[in-house]
Amino acid sequence: MYVYDEYDRAMVLDRVEEFRGQVQRRLSGAITEDEFKPLRLMNGLYLQLHAYMLRVAVPYGTLSPHQLRVLASVARDYDRGYAHVSTRQNFQFNWPKLKDVPDILARLAEAEMHGIQTSGNCIRNTTTDPFAGAAKDEVEDPRVTCEAIRQWSTFHPEFSFLPRKFKIAVTATAHDRAAIQVHDIGLEIVRNEAGEAGYRVLVGGGQGRTPHIGHFIREFLPKAELFSYLEAILRVYNLHGRRDNLYKARIKILVSEMGVEAFAKAVEEEFEHFRTLGPGGSVDLPPTEWKRIASHFEGPNLSPRDTDSAAFGDALGQDKGFAQWVRTNVHPHRQPGYVSVTVSLKPQGKPPGDITDDQLEALADIAERHGYGDVRTTHEQNMVLPHVALDDLHTAYQALSEAGLGTANHGLVSDIIACPGLDYCNLANTRSIPVANRIQERFADIEQQQAIGELKVKISGCINACGHHHVGHIGILGVDKKGEEFYQLTLGGSADENAAIGDIVGRGLSTEEVVDAVERVVERYLELRGSPEERFIEAYRRVGAEPFKEALYADAV
Amino acid sequence: MSDARPDPNRQPVKIQAGGVKKGKNQGLKVVTANDLLTGEVIYFTMDRQWSVSLDEAHAVEGQDALNLLTEAALDEATAVGPYLMDVEEDLSPSGRGRLRELIRETGPTIHPEFARAKGTVH
Numbered sequence: 001m002y003v004y005d006e007y008d009r010a011m012v013l014d015r016v017e018e019f020r021g022q023v024q025r026r027l028s029g030a031i032t033e034d035e036f037k038p039l040r041l042m043n044g045l046y047l048q049l050h051a052y053m054l055r056v057a058v059p060y061g062t063l064s065p066h067q068l069r070v071l072a073s074v075a076r077d078y079d080r081g082y083a084h085v086s087t088r089q090n091f092q093f094n095w096p097k098l099k100d101v102p103d104i105l106a107r108l109a110e111a112e113m114h115g116i117q118t119s120g121n122c123i124r125n126t127t128t129d130p131f132a133g134a135a136k137d138e139v140e141d142p143r144v145t146c147e148a149i150r151q152w153s154t155f156h157p158e159f160s161f162l163p164r165k166f167k168i169a170v171t172a173t174a175h176d177r178a179a180i181q182v183h184d185i186g187l188e189i190v191r192n193e194a195g196e197a198g199y200r201v202l203v204g205g206g207q208g209r210t211p212h213i214g215h216f217i218r219e220f221l222p223k224a225e226l227f228s229y230l231e232a233i234l235r236v237y238n239l240h241g242r243r244d245n246l247y248k249a250r251i252k253i254l255v256s257e258m259g260v261e262a263f264a265k266a267v268e269e270e271f272e273h274f275r276t277l278g279p280g281g282s283v284d285l286p287p288t289e290w291k292r293i294a295s296h297f298e299g300p301n302l303s304p305r306d307t308d309s310a311a312f313g314d315a316l317g318q319d320k321g322f323a324q325w326v327r328t329n330v331h332p333h334r335q336p337g338y339v340s341v342t343v344s345l346k347p348q349g350k351p352p353g354d355i356t357d358d359q360l361e362a363l364a365d366i367a368e369r370h371g372y373g374d375v376r377t378t379h380e381q382n383m384v385l386p387h388v389a390l391d392d393l394h395t396a397y398q399a400l401s402e403a404g405l406g407t408a409n410h411g412l413v414s415d416i417i418a419c420p421g422l423d424y425c426n427l428a429n430t431r432s433i434p435v436a437n438r439i440q441e442r443f444a445d446i447e448q449q450q451a452i453g454e455l456k457v458k459i460s461g462c463i464n465a466c467g468h469h470h471v472g473h474i475g476i477l478g479v480d481k482k483g484e485e486f487y488q489l490t491l492g493g494s495a496d497e498n499a500a501i502g503d504i505v506g507r508g509l510s511t512e513e514v515v516d517a518v519e520r521v522v523e524r525y526l527e528l529r530g531s532p533e534e535r536f537i538e539a540y541r542r543v544g545a546e547p548f549k550e551a552l553y554a555d556a557v
Numbered sequence: 558m559s560d561a562r563p564d565p566n567r568q569p570v571k572i573q574a575g576g577v578k579k580g581k582n583q584g585l586k587v588v589t590a591n592d593l594l595t596g597e598v599i600y601f602t603m604d605r606q607w608s609v610s611l612d613e614a615h616a617v618e619g620q621d622a623l624n625l626l627t628e629a630a631l632d633e634a635t636a637v638g639p640y641l642m643d644v645e646e647d648l649s650p651s652g653r654g655r656l657r658e659l660i661r662e663t664g665p666t667i668h669p670e671f672a673r674a675k676g677t678v679h
Contacts (some may be wrong), residue, residue, distance in 0.1 A: 049661050049665075095596075098593060098596070266606055
């Protein structure tokens with residue numbers, strides 16, 4: 001993984017001391033809350049319902065065991081014994097005290113972590129495929145591009161005060177696990193006919209109160225010209241994006257109002273301007289710099305192994321729980337004899353995405369023993385061990401299970417994305433996590449879940465859509481009706497390469513009704529699917545919303 | 558000469574109830590905020606101090622509520638983001654932000670171990 005150079009280290013440490021001074025001045029009364037608020041937000045420190053919340057950047061979701069242990073120590077020493085994985089692959093702490101935050105940031109900085117650009121109208125953490133560097137079918141490791149974007153965008157003066165926050169995601173496989181089509185910019189790494197790697201570029205995707213699937217405006221961008229093109233997009237957005245209306249300030253609105261062709265033309269014109277500057281004047285990285293960054297992502301040296309592991313085969317036959325887990329949580333690896341593993345943070349009855357200090361340390365140990373020291377967070381609020389030898393898989397599973405991290409539900413109905421909702425969030429109208437827990441309870445039987453198959457349920461506690469409900473196969477949006485919690489169902493959303501915004505299927509449901517409604521949707525799917533292999537989303541696309549509406553509102557008067 | 562002063566009971570006031578930022582200044586209100594040091598939920602009391610207990614909050618209405626909020630907002634050394642919240646006569650949260658204020662008062666419903674003084678929200 002990327003290792004800080006002297007500039008990175010100096011910048012992050014300086015930033016900690018700068019923030020320490022800002023906190024001291026706020027506490028002494030030298031600056032007001034209005035003056036302090038933007039400063040704390042620039043360091044990832046929010047104020048939520050019950051306490052401050054510190055968001056820690058995890059660039060493209062990659063962590064070392066040492067970093068996991070540092071996060072565990074922060075959870076234990078300064079918080080309430082747990083941390084939370086966000087849908088931007090970051091970590092959040094829900095209970096830090098203001099006076100402790102400079103010390104927390106100092107501890108994080110020693111482990112090459114910080115909260116910079118986890119808030120505010122800047123370029124946020126670039127997200128990617130959690131199986132990056134391990135996925136069987138990827139063109140190249142997308143984290144090299146993500147890291148180059150991180151270096152380009154961090155403290156970039158031109159992009160520190162954009163009209164709104166700005167999110168970029170990168171995938172390097174045809175099957176999109178990074179949800180690029182609902183990002184401000186989505187990059188798909190592809191090869192051209194000459195076999196050269198480059199980018200298919202999408203703009204204008206996003207969720208929130210006006211969800212949009214983005215538009216591809218470039219089918220192939222040479223890798224060498226990435227930053228000229230990104231800078232051109234950002235410059236057009238910075239010049240023309242609306243600053244008069246918070247709700248119309250994202251690039252998706254600009255692209256929609258200008259029209260895709262006009263927007264793309266404006267980008268191309270700006271891009272040409274950069275091109276005329278030539279190699280000495282453009283913002284593009286020289287090949288040596290690409291190579292230097294790529295050298296940090298060469299990955300572990302995985303010695304060839306037999307794909308026919310006797311230890312694995314024996315365990316499959318003898319351990320039913322292991323066999324269930326392998327069915328859902330284990331994924332193909334580019335190197336024969338190895339797999340990638342999803343570590344579910346969705347055990348029944350726990351807030352989706354929460355992980356305790358003990359679990360963080362256990363995962364660090366397991367990653368060192370069986371995972372070549374590489375750990376990832378996912379935008380679906382789980383974690384990943386990208387490299388595990390088949391021979392070690394059962395031992396790793398047993399260790400994960402012992403730590404409460406062996407739930408066999410990745411991609412199933414209980415693997416729910418849920419925003420913090422009204423239990424923590426200042427913006428929420430309704431609770432999300434209790435609804436997720438009740439759905440998990442209703443579908444507690446793991447065999448039943450596996451029989452249902454892949455089903456992505458996503459819950460947001462308000463229209464800001466932090467729980468990604470728009471792209472859930474079943475999306476649940478909490479709405480306030482005269483002070484009472486109601487839930488609006490959407491169906492048919494998807495965040496992969498066939499991205500779609502879910503269809504609203506009817507009136508809002510009371511908190512008592514919503515779990516029964518989800519169950520009725522699932523039952524109707526089981527009745528009408530062509531075969532057990534036909535996934536929920538495929539069945540929905542085949543038959544449309546009507547049969548599900550009938551199931552949902554059959555009893556309505 | 559007519560009295561042209563606006564009716565304080567009809568003035569919009571700063572209120573935080575989910576996405577609702579403003580509400581009508583009608584009925585009993587208390588001032589609530591978050592503690593600067595800890596972020597903990599606090600309430601403004603009759604003797605112009607802050608308490609973590611809603612039971613100790615000072616409930617007023619109309620112009621008195623606006624005045625109380627003005628006084629509370631001056632204390633930046635203790636409180637962050639003061640606003641008026643609706644309460645019943647027994648000081649329990651009421652109005653559109655009732656559930657939000659119940660959760661603020663008692664702690665997240667998903668972590669009973671972090672409950673504040675009162676019981677859990679149902």
